[in-house]
Amino acid sequence: MNNKLIYFDNAATGYPKPHSVRREAMRAFEECGGNPGRSGHILSVNSAKAVFECREKVCSLINYDRPERVIFSLNATHALNIAIKGLAEPKSGIVISSLEHNSVYRPVYALCDKNKDMHFDIFDASQKSDEAVAENFRKAIRADTKVAVITVASNICGRILPVKEISEICRQNGIKLILDASQAMGEIPFDFSEIKPSVLCSAGHKGLYGPCGTGFAVFSEDINPEPIIEGGNGLVSELPTMGEELPEKLEAGTVNTPGILGLGAGIDFVRSLGVESIRKKCSQICDFLTAELKSCGAIIYGDYESKTPIILFNIPGMSPSALSSRLDTAGICTRSGIHCSPLGHKALKTGSDGAVRVSLGYANTQREAEIFISEMRKIIRNGI
Numbered sequence: 001m002n003n004k005l006i007y008f009d010n011a012a013t014g015y016p017k018p019h020s021v022r023r024e025a026m027r028a029f030e031e032c033g034g035n036p037g038r039s040g041h042i043l044s045v046n047s048a049k050a051v052f053e054c055r056e057k058v059c060s061l062i063n064y065d066r067p068e069r070v071i072f073s074l075n076a077t078h079a080l081n082i083a084i085k086g087l088a089e090p091k092s093g094i095v096i097s098s099l100e101h102n103s104v105y106r107p108v109y110a111l112c113d114k115n116k117d118m119h120f121d122i123f124d125a126s127q128k129s130d131e132a133v134a135e136n137f138r139k140a141i142r143a144d145t146k147v148a149v150i151t152v153a154s155n156i157c158g159r160i161l162p163v164k165e166i167s168e169i170c171r172q173n174g175i176k177l178i179l180d181a182s183q184a185m186g187e188i189p190f191d192f193s194e195i196k197p198s199v200l201c202s203a204g205h206k207g208l209y210g211p212c213g214t215g216f217a218v219f220s221e222d223i224n225p226e227p228i229i230e231g232g233n234g235l236v237s238e239l240p241t242m243g244e245e246l247p248e249k250l251e252a253g254t255v256n257t258p259g260i261l262g263l264g265a266g267i268d269f270v271r272s273l274g275v276e277s278i279r280k281k282c283s284q285i286c287d288f289l290t291a292e293l294k295s296c297g298a299i300i301y302g303d304y305e306s307k308t309p310i311i312l313f314n315i316p317g318m319s320p321s322a323l324s325s326r327l328d329t330a331g332i333c334t335r336s337g338i339h340c341s342p343l344g345h346k347a348l349k350t351g352s353d354g355a356v357r358v359s360l361g362y363a364n365t366q367r368e369a370e371i372f373i374s375e376m377r378k379i380i381r382n383g384i
Contacts, residue, residue: 006332011359014209018269025262037234054264064192069219071250076182076203077103079217083199086225091117092146097125098347099154102340126347130162152184157302158310186270187308210263282309282360292373301348309360
């Protein structure tokens, strides 16, 4: 890593990856080179054991004791597609929030566009009051609503949604709840057994610092989704179907063993530091940056009390893409634009060009924040 580089783009992918993640991914090539669950020789057995251990680590992170119901995926988008398309029912409705990422919005839109007897509704989740958000969700429910897909925390502004309250509303109305925790895992504590979603989906490479190309979906015990991809899974190969056993029913083809082992090391790393400890450190830096940006005249979008360490902002009269590019030349990594969340930007009224996003991680420091603000003041003073 370039020591002069300031990386403020952790909502895209967590960086730097801990050394233990890189080391464990390499171990997959050296000691776990076989195809997990496909053969009886030592390399295949080692791979299968290591992959199952990572399922157990996911469960330990979220307080759930059914590792066989942890499904590994290519990323959060893949996991969400498995969940959404595996649980959606004909002649029914889906509810999503106004802060959803395209990994939710697009598969839901496509599903309803191709199946004219299905529809989806969007409720306003941009309110500052958790009670107002929960009530907006309740009002969006129709008699035929069967599935809700909700982000735990927004990828553009960090807003943490009242998912426990929403989950309770879902249970009262017989609605299956799919949660997108991509921006929450490793950032805030999450208790699967307490919140009781039907499915929890997440990326493995953001706040958990696993390799890119990793993700997972965790299914509750009463959910039996249909597979959206069929193929070999190492079980009852003589049958034309995927069978009914999890995780194999939903894991067609060979899993990404190096990525999964790296993800397991990322979970170990986050747990060794402590999710609350990471959250406290990043929140303090986030609060400092927010206050300083406001003093620079920045417009802050979604300045919520309950949020992950993300700041979405614009400087009046400056293009967000030009500002982000100017910061890049100074060695500061941010992201500008719509951030794959057109619904969220519309809800927060950022404008057609979107905004600049700063997102923090475990490695960021107060000194980096001070350098960033100094550079921002220089840009504002001199122009882009």
